[in-house]
Amino acid sequence: MGCALDYLAAIVLALVQGLTEFLPISSSAHLILVPQLLSWSDQGLAFDVAVHLGTLIAVIWIFQREIKAIVIASLNAVCGREHDRTEAQLGSAILVATLPVIVAGLMFEHVIATQLRSPMVIAVTTAVFGVLLWVADRRRNSVDDEHEITLWMALLIGLAQMLALVPGTSRSGVTIMAGLGLGLSRKTAARFSFLLSIPAIGGASVLETQQLIQSDAPVNWSVMLVGLLVAGVSAYVCIKLFLQTIERIGMLPFMLYRLLLAAVLFVIFF
Numbered sequence: 001m002g003c004a005l006d007y008l009a010a011i012v013l014a015l016v017q018g019l020t021e022f023l024p025i026s027s028s029a030h031l032i033l034v035p036q037l038l039s040w041s042d043q044g045l046a047f048d049v050a051v052h053l054g055t056l057i058a059v060i061w062i063f064q065r066e067i068k069a070i071v072i073a074s075l076n077a078v079c080g081r082e083h084d085r086t087e088a089q090l091g092s093a094i095l096v097a098t099l100p101v102i103v104a105g106l107m108f109e110h111v112i113a114t115q116l117r118s119p120m121v122i123a124v125t126t127a128v129f130g131v132l133l134w135v136a137d138r139r140r141n142s143v144d145d146e147h148e149i150t151l152w153m154a155l156l157i158g159l160a161q162m163l164a165l166v167p168g169t170s171r172s173g174v175t176i177m178a179g180l181g182l183g184l185s186r187k188t189a190a191r192f193s194f195l196l197s198i199p200a201i202g203g204a205s206v207l208e209t210q211q212l213i214q215s216d217a218p219v220n221w222s223v224m225l226v227g228l229l230v231a232g233v234s235a236y237v238c239i240k241l242f243l244q245t246i247e248r249i250g251m252l253p254f255m256l257y258r259l260l261l262a263a264v265l266f267v268i269f270f
Helices: 003-020 027-037 045-062 064-078 085-115 119-137 151-165 171-181 186-214 221-249 252-269
Strands: none
Touching: 003 027, 003 045, 003 221, 027 119, 027 252, 045 064, 045 186, 045 221, 064 085, 064 186, 085 151, 085 186, 119 171, 119 252, 151 171, 151 186, 171 186, 186 221
């Protein structure tokens, strides 16, 4: 790609990453599909690191108070000091919900990277999990605070998160779906999903950074900076708007979008 197209592609792909990372529509699917549809070459590992770091900074910035409270309570609990039990329980819930995806990622990384990134897989998972998200949204919800999430509920959400390793499933979509199915309100399910994204995105960023350090590929630092900034700002706006509107709009618009996207994929690729 030429220089101008490099920056155009960086802006478009960073916007895609920032807007889809936290919406229940699958960022990985869009980042695979957009370059294919526009005939762009692969954005490269360095760019992936940049946009993931941008979205990570955005979610940490929004939940900085919650993160501080969880970390302080958890450390005090480990050290046997007086602590806020509800915050420590939430920290434990996040840990329990994160462990399954770590294990699954280590076990099936090669299969996911080589066999599950096809348009057919993305189309099917986009449609199926879009419908399941809507079905879960119709369940009666009674848990209005993420501090009420039990370790058993966290484990089930964590097991669901394993499915997000398959492109098209959507990490936020499948964790919100599981939360709704367990009786969490829309906003509570979304907030817990976003808190879960911190170790998930952080872990992915660490692995990608290690691979980047070991790679001899050249790094375009200015394109990386553009990607980081655009992804971070768009993710920040997306999270804020999503949390403000989700109780009102529900999951129907996202299901319809996913079904439309799946239909377009079938038309284009099959």
